[in-house]
Amino acid sequence: MHGFVRRLPISLLLVAYGCSTDPADTTTEGSGGKEDGPASYGGFIEEHDDRADEIWAFSDPHGGIDAMKRLLESSELIDSESTWSAGPVTMVIAGDLIDKGAHSLEVIDLLRRLEPQAAAAGGRLIVLLGNHEAEFFADPSNDKARTGIDNELGREGINPEELAAGMDSQGRGAWLASRPLGVRVKKYFFSHGGNTDKRSVKELRRLYATAFSTGKGFADKDVIGGNSILEAQGWYGDHRSDKAGRENARALGVDHIVFGHDPGAFGKKDQVEISNNGILIKLDCAMGLGGVEGELLHISTNGTDHAEKVRLDGSTEKLY
Ligand SMILES: [Mn+2]
Numbered sequence: 001m002h003g004f005v006r007r008l009p010i011s012l013l014l015v016a017y018g019c020s021t022d023p024a025d026t027t028t029e030g031s032g033g034k035e036d037g038p039a040s041y042g043g044f045i046e047e048h049d050d051r052a053d054e055i056w057a058f059s060d061p062h063g064g065i066d067a068m069k070r071l072l073e074s075s076e077l078i079d080s081e082s083t084w085s086a087g088p089v090t091m092v093i094a095g096d097l098i099d100k101g102a103h104s105l106e107v108i109d110l111l112r113r114l115e116p117q118a119a120a121a122g123g124r125l126i127v128l129l130g131n132h133e134a135e136f137f138a139d140p141s142n143d144k145a146r147t148g149i150d151n152e153l154g155r156e157g158i159n160p161e162e163l164a165a166g167m168d169s170q171g172r173g174a175w176l177a178s179r180p181l182g183v184r185v186k187k188y189f190f191s192h193g194g195n196t197d198k199r200s201v202k203e204l205r206r207l208y209a210t211a212f213s214t215g216k217g218f219a220d221k222d223v224i225g226g227n228s229i230l231e232a233q234g235w236y237g238d239h240r241s242d243k244a245g246r247e248n249a250r251a252l253g254v255d256h257i258v259f260g261h262d263p264g265a266f267g268k269k270d271q272v273e274i275s276n277n278g279i280l281i282k283l284d285c286a287m288g289l290g291g292v293e294g295e296l297l298h299i300s301t302n303g304t305d306h307a308e309k310v311r312l313d314g315s316t317e318k319l320y
Contacts, residue, residue: 044208045201046183052088052123053302055185058295059094059192059260060130062288063101063148065110071287071294074312084114088122090185094260095130095192095230097176099148100288105156108172129179130192131230131261137177138219140164177218181208181229186301187255194259194280195232198251204229233262236280245280255305258297260284272297272309274319281307281319 056077061068072078077086093111098104111127118125135142140160141150150160158168166174182191184201196204211220218224224231236244245257256279259265263286266273272295273282287294293312297319300306307319 044181044212045204046126046180047201048090048124048126048183048185050090050124050185052090053300054089055092055188055297055299055301056086056089057092057094057190057258057283057297057299058285059283060096060263060286060288061093061101061107062096062099062132063104063107063152064287064290065101065103065106067101067287067290067292067294068107069110071296071312074314075296075298075310077296078114082110082113084117084121084123084125086118086121086123090124090126091118092183092185092190092258093125093127094190094258094283095128095179096132096260096284096288097127097130098136099132099144101290102152104149104152105172108176112172112175126183126185126190127179128183128190128192129176129181129230131224133176133179134218134224134230136160137164138217138224181223184252184254187305188258188299189249189252189254189256190258192230192259193228193232193235193261194245194257195227195229195235196248196252196257197227197235198247200251201253203251230261233265236275239266239275239280242277244275244277246277249279255279256281258283271295272319274307278320 058071069078069082073080077091079085097107097111111125115125132144136145136149140163145160153160153163162168163173166177182189182204199207207222211217211222215222222228226232238244249255249257258281260283262282263269263284265282266275269286270292271285274280281297283297285294286292296310298308298310308316309319310316
């Protein structure tokens with residue numbers, strides 16, 4: 001393991017990662033974005049009870065800048081200049097911005113631009129960490145990076161080690177390294193792989209604070225191991241069971257767990273899908289492989305919650 005974690009003093013890492021002295025007890029109500037300072041990441045898990053009553057989400061753009069722009073434009077969340085036009089909504093991107101597709105840097109840059117635009121419109125853009133990002137910080141020349149973002153960095157004359165150390169001139173590395181591992185928005189918990197292992201938000205904050213203070217950081221098993229929040233697949237057992245994800249959601253205090261990372265989780269790889277019991281929502285549509293349009297999740301929390309998936313042609317399908 002080399003890169004960001006080992007190269008920087010831990011105090012700097014915690015600042016870069018936005019960790020407070022007592023991460024388990026921080027709250028982030030009504031705050032967000034890097035300008036809010038160290039407390040806003042609340043020990044790697046954010047919590048927001050936004051007044052805005054609309055949530056949009058997708059995951060795993062994987063360097064597919066054109067597909068991502070098309071999808072966001074089709075629902076008028078960005079305009080033809082790729083400027084935020086969604087108004088005061090909350091948007092969550094559940095990780096894996098990089099690798100596979102050829103335009104990881106453009107994906108990062110667009111999301112970095114949209115973040116303050118969303119805030120200025122009274123909305124919020126929350127970009128979460130995926131396993132591809134964590135693996136890059138743990139080892140910027142890992143196999144996924146070597147066949148992915150490292151090629152692009154080479155073309156741009158950017159040293160992968162420098163980006164992973166948060167030392168690149170554009171500040172992309174530090175921004176990417178400070179993405180939270182999960183976020184609760186109202187009764188929804190979002191993360192890349194979804195496995196919280198029946199922990200509460202407070203327990204998760206303690207777990208990741210430990211992983212980054214005395215553990216192996218991005219390379220820690222609790223961050224990137226086979227059973228982790230970023231990497232685990234099928235952690236809910238049989239997705240058709242009434243029990244699927246139920247105890248996990250209860251421990252988090254939410255009604256729904258939303259995740260990416262596993263396009264084939266419930267069968268249809270190119271669609272947003274929901275488990276039979278209505279608790280688990282799968283976002284990943286395998287857009288990174290190209291030739292797939294992708295879908296958005298749209299949730300309305302005005303009164304009784306409603307959710308639908310939204311396709312590129314604007315057609316929708318009700319989830320509940
Ligand atoms: Mn993934």
